Amino acid sequence: MSTPQQKARVGVDIGGTFTDVALEIAGKLYSTKVLTDYEAPERAIVQGLRDVAKDASIALSDIGIIIHGTTLATNALIERRGAHTAFITTEGFRDVLEMRSESRFEQYDLDIKLPPALIDRRDRLTLRERIDAAGGVLIAPSDADMQALAEQIEAGGYDSVAIGFIHAYVNDAHEQRMREVLSRRLPDVSISISSEVSPQLREFERFNTVCANAYVRPLMQSYLDRLVRKIHEAGADCPVFIMHSGGGIISVDSASRFPVRLVESGPAGGAIFAAHIAARYALDSVLSFDMGGTTAKICLIDEQTPKTANTFEVARTYRFKKGSGMPISIPVVEMVEIGAGGGSIAGLDVMRQIRVGPHSAGSEPGPACYRRGGNLPTVTDADLLLGRLDPDNFAGGSISLSTEFAQTAVLNEVAQPLELSAQDGAYGIAEVVDENMSNAARVHTVESGREISKYTMITFGGAGPLHAARLCEKTGIDRFLVPPGAGVGSAIGFLRSPFGYESVRSANFRLTRFDCAAVNHLLAQLQDEAMTFALQGDSRETPVVEAKVYMRYVGQGWEIPVMLRTTQFSEQDVAQLRDDFEAAYTRYFGRPIDGLDIEAISWAVKASSPLPPVQRLTLVKANADAPAVGQRRIFDAKLREMVDAAIVEREGLAAGARIAGPAIVVERETSTLITSSFEAIVQADGCLLVSSKRAAATA
Secondary structure, eight states: OOOGGGOEEEEEEEOSSEEEEEEEETTEEEEEEEEOOSSOHHHHHHHHHHHHHHHTTOOGGGEEEEEEEESHHHHHHHHTOOOOEEEEEETTOTTHHHHTTOOOSSTTOTTOOOOOOSSOGGGEEEEOOEEOTTSOEEEOOOHHHHHHHHHHHHHHTOSEEEEEOTTTTTOOHHHHHHHHHHHHHOTTSEEEEHHHHOOOSOHHHHHHHHHHHHHHHHHHHHHHHHHHHHHHHHTOOSOEEEEOTTSOEEEHHHHHHOGGGGTTHHHHHHHHHHHHHHHHTTOSEEEEEEEOSSOEEEEEEETTEEOEESOEEESOOSTTOTTSSEEEOSOEEOOEEESOSTTEEEEEOTTSOEEEEEEEOTTTTOOGGGTSSOOSOBHHHHHHHTTOSOTTSBGGGTBOOOHHHHHHHHIIIIIGGGTOOHHHHHHHHHHHHHHHHHHHHHHHHHHTTOOGGGOEEEEESSSHHHHHHHHHHHHTOOEEEEOTTGGGHHHHHHHTOOBEEEEEEEEEEEGGGOOHHHHHHHHHHHHHHHHHHHTTSOTTSOOEEEEEEEEEETTOSOOEEEEOSOSSOOHHHHHHHHHHHHHHHHHHHSSOOTTOOEEEEEEEEEEEOOOOOOOOOOOOOOOEEOOOSEEEEEEETTTTEEEEEEEEEOTTOOTTEEEESSEEEEOSSOEEEEOTTEEEEEOTTSOEEEEEHHHHHHO
């Protein structure tokens, strides 16, 4: 048994195919992957906790904290299986959710189909009320009208209600009154108001966000209650905290209240994990590449900090085109997410071209090679046929893969219709998914004004290290890092994350008539709110506070973020704010615009617990060749032929060990493919630094 000072810390990430569990105690890491249980996700978590506790030779009672991230809220929105929800809005604005922003994400498609609104029109109700953009009351709602709405909600049998009124982000009095009326009459109905969930301008994004929160709140509240109960019943009597989309940790109670904040919680953990590795090696330009069983996530990490945004989209319907999804207006680690995971299903379109994703085989039934009833080819099936996976040692030997089943699926759905062999069909599937991911990475870096070839990739996830080398070949990236525990990278990222929260609110101030007192009062409110969430964990240390503002030139439609040097403005600070905005604008667009006034639109304050300093490492050079434990024939996509690859076990490799491609480095939760173009050197902390042989020769 461990002493109180040696209590274990556990990160748990539920993905579409696997549930990842990482346990850290006394500087050692233990991890496992368990197939996700869709019927009761908490069962897979408890099983994973038991497995890692057994590996670490501790009891569940020796776990001191569990940090959890999940895609359940995301899946509920994508699959439209949330609560029976009503939406109450201002009279005349019932159809904002349907009308969206009226932008055409597919400009030349005459038959464009907009994604359906999350709340059906029959469930959208209106109240006669109005507040202007400055917060003044134009029409006060009557008690009779609000009571009538409460009667409609009761008669409709709704489980949850979203309330979003025009300009409520400036003055929330009417939303508060409507909630009080509903709460008195219907105390068991879940109620979300936009001024608390997302107090920002742009009614479509704000309304959609509060509707999403209300839609998933009963489901997530029930799940989180069950999770905590089951964990405690299993013997782990410890606090449970939740990872949120902005890269911080909050309490279960806060997560139950604002579950929309959990929509990107798992991927955010992965970005934090990559940022931690970047800081360890002093890398200022990093591309985080996380490929799991269902999706692939790509995030830019500049100066060891993941790129963030205050809005993002869920469930894009037009091949992941920007604007075709469901906008969620909350602070989030910004990344590109595409349906390209190990379980992504491959097939042919009407033009007889190979397509991969976005649909996934998940864990039920899973890829065809899992022998669980799946008969459609997936990326995992293709990787198996290309020799990249060991059928007898997949997921630590917990799953025995069938080459025969994989071959049958690829032949039936892809290869035979194209008159190809099973191996050529598998090659086509792998190339298509790798091209999809490399295109997404290129577009993301170009949109951010960056050159992708200047970046170092940090890859993790069950399938990331298998595909990283080919992505680097396609994008011109010369090197990538595979950290220890890469197969459960997001779960490890939870253990590296701070307790923290970012509070955001819209308030318009032009720099030519800047009200310092009003801005200081607003920033103080945001800081108090953020500090409340940040202190939910270990309150012995003072949280670190950061503030930023989203600004634009007057007349523009969108803003850019500008970090604030102070949260107590004086007249002298306004000139500095102008200079900071113009410097940021120049970085994005090349030059500032003369003669236009500047306005601040939204303000954000982030409070987070301080993290321990990262130990800096220097790169280790090769001093010996790593021993191979065997050999396997694999398909090298760049050479377009089968080659003999050395099999190297990662466990026990010493710092400085060199692995020349073609080779496969195997470990329990993933495998790293080193193609003929690359070689790897084991670093002091166990990371694999994989560099192109061309770059290594000129270094």
